[in-house]
Amino acid sequence: MTDRLPPHxxxxxxxxxxxxxxxxxxxxxxxxxxxxxxxxxxxxxxxxARHKSFGMTVLMLxxxxxxxxxxxxxxxxxxxxxxYEVLLAKLTHVLFYVLLxxxxxxxxxxxxxxxxxxxxxxxxxxxxxxxxxxxxxxILRSRHELVAxxxxxxxxxxxxxxxxxxxxxxxxVLKRMLPFTKTGK
Amino acid sequence: xxxxxxxGSVALFAIAMSVGAAPAPATKPAAAVAPAAGSPAAQxxxxxxxxxxxxxxxxxxxxxxxxxxxxxxxxxxxxNLAASRIDVQIDLNSLDTQxxxxxxxxxxxDFFDVARTPGAHYxxxxxxxxxxxxxxxxxxxxxxxxxxxxxDFQYTGATLTGTSEVKRLDFGVGQGEWKxxxxxxxxxxxxxxxxxxxxx
Numbered sequence: 001m002t003d004r005l006p007p008h009x010x011x012x013x014x015x016x017x018x019x020x021x022x023x024x025x026x027x028x029x030x031x032x033x034x035x036x037x038x039x040x041x042x043x044x045x046x047x048x049a050r051h052k053s054f055g056m057t058v059l060m061l062x063x064x065x066x067x068x069x070x071x072x073x074x075x076x077x078x079x080x081x082x083x084y085e086v087l088l089a090k091l092t093h094v095l096f097y098v099l100l101x102x103x104x105x106x107x108x109x110x111x112x113x114x115x116x117x118x119x120x121x122x123x124x125x126x127x128x129x130x131x132x133x134x135x136x137x138x139i140l141r142s143r144h145e146l147v148a149x150x151x152x153x154x155x156x157x158x159x160x161x162x163x164x165x166x167x168x169x170x171x172x173v174l175k176r177m178l179p180f181t182k183t184g185k
Numbered sequence: 186x187x188x189x190x191x192x193g194s195v196a197l198f199a200i201a202m203s204v205g206a207a208p209a210p211a212t213k214p215a216a217a218v219a220p221a222a223g224s225p226a227a228q229x230x231x232x233x234x235x236x237x238x239x240x241x242x243x244x245x246x247x248x249x250x251x252x253x254x255x256x257x258x259x260x261x262x263x264x265n266l267a268a269s270r271i272d273v274q275i276d277l278n279s280l281d282t283q284x285x286x287x288x289x290x291x292x293x294x295d296f297f298d299v300a301r302t303p304g305a306h307y308x309x310x311x312x313x314x315x316x317x318x319x320x321x322x323x324x325x326x327x328x329x330x331x332x333x334x335x336x337d338f339q340y341t342g343a344t345l346t347g348t349s350e351v352k353r354l355d356f357g358v359g360q361g362e363w364k365x366x367x368x369x370x371x372x373x374x375x376x377x378x379x380x381x382x383x384x385x
Contacts, residue, residue, distance in 0.1 A: 040286050042362045042369075049244035049368065115283045119245025132283055 008075050009176040017065045018177055021100065024058050029152065052111060053121045055104045062100035069097070078171040092158055099151040106144040113137035225262030225269055227384035230345075232256070234380035237275065241353070242370030243287075250282035250291075257379050261340055266312045271321065271336075271345070275305040295360040302328050309336075318347070327356040338377075345379040 010018070031051040038044040077086060108129055111118045115132035117125050130136060165173035175181045232255065240249045254276035261269045277297040282288055292299045309323035318339035325334040332355050338347025352371045353359055363369060 040290060042365070045244055045368050052244075115248070116244070117246035117248070122245035125246045 008172060010075060011072065012179070013068060014065075014072065014074070015177060015179050017061060017068065019179075021058060021061050021065065024054050024061075025151070025155065028054055028058070029148070032148070049119065049122075052107065052118045055107050056118060056120050056126060058100065059104035059108070062097070062104070065100070066097055075176055078165070078169070078173060080169075089161065092154060092161070095150075095154050096158070099147060099154065102147045103144065103151055106140055106147055110137060110140035110144050113140050225260045225265065228259040228261070228381040229384045230255075230257035230259070230379040231382045236376075236378045237273075238376045239373050240376075241373045244368055248282060248284075248287075250280055250288075252276065252279050253281055254279035257345075257377075258384065259345055259379070259381055261312075261345070263314075263340070266314065266319075269309075269312050271307075271309045271312075271323070273307040275307075276303065277305055277327075278303055295363050296358050298328055307334065325351065325356070328358055330356045332356060336375075343381055345377070345381060347377055349375040349377075351375065 028051060031047050031054070035044050035047040035051060038047065077089060081089070108118055108126065112128040112130045113133050113136040115128075117128055119125050162174045162177075165171050166175070235255075235257070237252045237255050238249060239251075240247055242248075252275050256274045258272040259270075261271070278292060278299045280288060280291055280297070282291065291297055294300070305325065305327040307323055307325045309321040311323075312319055312321045315337065318337065321336050321338065322333060323336070324331050332351075334349055334351055336347050336349040338345055351373050353369075353373050354364060354366070354371050359369060
């Protein structure tokens with residue numbers, strides 16, 4: 001990518017981070033749902049190991065993304081948005097950044113409390129954040145599920161908003177995050 | 186537990202008998218403090234103050250477990266290693282990896298199969314002096330399979346501590362899908378710390 005940031009579009013790095021993280025989050029929900037239904041066994045162990053590795057990847061990318069966001073201004077919101085729409089859009093985005101940290105960190109905490117050290121694709125282990133504690137594990141598991149559920153609904157809202165901008169408002173809000181497209185002006 | 190103790194005592198008795206039957210050494214040390222060569226005193230691990238720990242790799246991360254019930258008989262004379270021996274009986278059912286689900290799986294037919302083979306047995310065959318302490322070779326019988334296993338240890342007279350490493354698949358610990366080492370590693374490290382007391 002060039003140093004110039006097109007005023008009406010997200011840059012290549014911001015787009016890449018957005019879509020990679022989005023794909024990982026979808027994968028995470030699928031892995032968690034599949035693993036939940038499985039009996040104890042190697043299949044479950046494998047799915048949860050991947051879930052943890054992908055989750056730690058999200059956490060690492062969230063750090064990169066937050067840093068990128070702090071130093072790169074995003075394109076401005078389209079004109080004509082109502083005050084509450086602007087507020088809702090900003091709130092959703094702030095919530096996303098919080099959740100991108102909260103979901104993996106509660107998962108990491110939960111695994112630590114269970115006494116299962118988190119590995120990253122069998123390559124290295126992350127330190128345990130808390131000592132093993134079954135009661136803490138149960139609380140952290142419910143917290144992990146709670147923040148993941150919030151993430152799910154925020155993502156639904158985000159997708160619906162993007163579609164509304166594209167199909168109802170007919171503005172560039174969706175397109176400027178899509179690679180291989182051109183935005184007006 | 187009682188049964189295990191009995192087995193341990195019998196094993197120790199058997200060692201004592203075999204050691205007693207061994208030919209007496211030609212010379213006996215004069216010093217009173219040195220244990221009499223050729224007749225090392227039988228010692229038993231004080232299990233309340235002893236630990237038998239294992240650690241493996243699961244999903245890329247290390248995990249630890251202990252066997253809470255085991256008996257260890259020790260006949261060790263640094264001056265007569267040929268007559269020395271260590272004999273350990275392990276109650277596999279007493280394993281504890283701090284996770285009930287994992288413990289249950291490990292007791293099950295795919296791993297230790299405790300319903301069929303509730304115990305493991307290790308007995309040394311030869312003990313040699315090393316730079317750091319001692320090395321022993323012996324046989325480990327686990328899940329009906331007997332294989333040679335080497336241990337390294339230090340012996341102070343009152344304690345015996347050491348390490349070993351085994352490959353779980355050598356003993357069939359991990360059947361079916363668990364034969365894969367992708368999610369559960371093959372090598373298992375063993376650490377032991379025995380507090381010894383006289384056998385009688």
